[in-house]
Amino acid sequence: MSTSLFDINNKAILISGASRGIGRAIALYLAENGAQVYAAGSRPESIEWMRSHELHAQGRLHPVVMDVRADDSAATLIEEIRSKHNRLDCLINNAGVATNTPATGIKADDMENMININFKGAFRACQAYYRAQRKEGGNVINMASILGLIGTPLAAVYCGTKGAVIQMTRALAIEWAGSGFRVNAIAPGFVDTDMTDMIKKRQSVLEKMLETIPMRRMANPEDLCGATHYLASDASAYVTGQVIVVDGGATAM
Numbered sequence: 001m002s003t004s005l006f007d008i009n010n011k012a013i014l015i016s017g018a019s020r021g022i023g024r025a026i027a028l029y030l031a032e033n034g035a036q037v038y039a040a041g042s043r044p045e046s047i048e049w050m051r052s053h054e055l056h057a058q059g060r061l062h063p064v065v066m067d068v069r070a071d072d073s074a075a076t077l078i079e080e081i082r083s084k085h086n087r088l089d090c091l092i093n094n095a096g097v098a099t100n101t102p103a104t105g106i107k108a109d110d111m112e113n114m115i116n117i118n119f120k121g122a123f124r125a126c127q128a129y130y131r132a133q134r135k136e137g138g139n140v141i142n143m144a145s146i147l148g149l150i151g152t153p154l155a156a157v158y159c160g161t162k163g164a165v166i167q168m169t170r171a172l173a174i175e176w177a178g179s180g181f182r183v184n185a186i187a188p189g190f191v192d193t194d195m196t197d198m199i200k201k202r203q204s205v206l207e208k209m210l211e212t213i214p215m216r217r218m219a220n221p222e223d224l225c226g227a228t229h230y231l232a233s234d235a236s237a238y239v240t241g242q243v244i245v246v247d248g249g250a251t252a253m
């Protein structure tokens with residue numbers, strides 16, 4: 001297989017939730033490998049670190065603000081990127097939030113916030129991307145979770161939002177394939193980021209969680225870069241509507 005299939009040089013890519021964790025690792029990886037990466041955080045403060053990064057100085061890492069709860073945030077950014085590059089090659093919907101709460105204790109506001117960010121935010125961005133790139137086609141990667149495939153206690157709404165992201169991915173892949181769009185998802189297992197602080201802080205919970213992973217370790221954010229690279233590149237040109245699981249074997253048990 002020619003390595004050029006994996007070439008992402010100068011591809012224009014927008015990724016949400018790139019200020020920290022998985023999104024940050026992916027944004028840096030893609031920019032290091034030659035992509036033009038528009039890396040979004042929800043607030044100006046959370047992306048400030050990018051301005052002093054060498055990839056920013058080299059013109060490949062572009063910090064942008066996108067709060068995915070705002071109706072038109074993705075549409076505005078996509079137009080700005082297209083006005084510079086004439087296209088947006090890939091949209092990565094990675095922004096997400098979680099809570100660790102018993103089902104009966106989840107507050108209405110927290111439920112709405114999780115659904116709004118994890119599901120509606122990704123869907124609105126997909127809509128805006130399709131409208132903008134209707135003629136050229138496009139490539140969407142949605143960051144789902146293995147908790148969209150299997151259940152776990154204390155995460156009923158989170159599991160619901162990630163299951164919805166996976167089903168949305170499949171439905172859009174079918175609906176938009178004829179317009180030259182690919183839509184895929186990545187389902188990480190447990191990843192060492194701020195989101196899993198609650199688990200890491202409690203030794204007994206951490207040990208119990210590690211027992212569910214054949215590889216006996218959490219993922220590093222960088223463990224998600226390979227699957228993202230594959231989906232963002234032409235190596236996956238005939239792949240759509242799929243979920244790539246990156247979980248150290250957890251869902252194989």
Ligand SMILES: NC(=O)c1ccc[n+]([C@@H]2O[C@H](COP(=O)([O-])OP(=O)(O)OC[C@H]3O[C@@H](n4cnc5c(N)ncnc54)[C@H](OP(=O)(O)O)[C@@H]3O)[C@@H](O)[C@H]2O)c1
Binds near residue numbers: 021043191
């Ligand atoms: N960590 C895991 O174990 C795990 C496992 C499976 C799937 N995932 C999924 O992977 C994705 C990234 O997770 P992570 O672990 O890297 O999380 P994280 O470290 O907590 O980072 C969350 C990211 O989402 C952004 N965000 C939060 N609210 C937002 C909003 N309203 N609008 C736009 N961006 C917003 C944050 O931006 P600010 O910094 O500006 O707040 C931050 O960049 C999420 O979709 C998550 O559900 C994570």
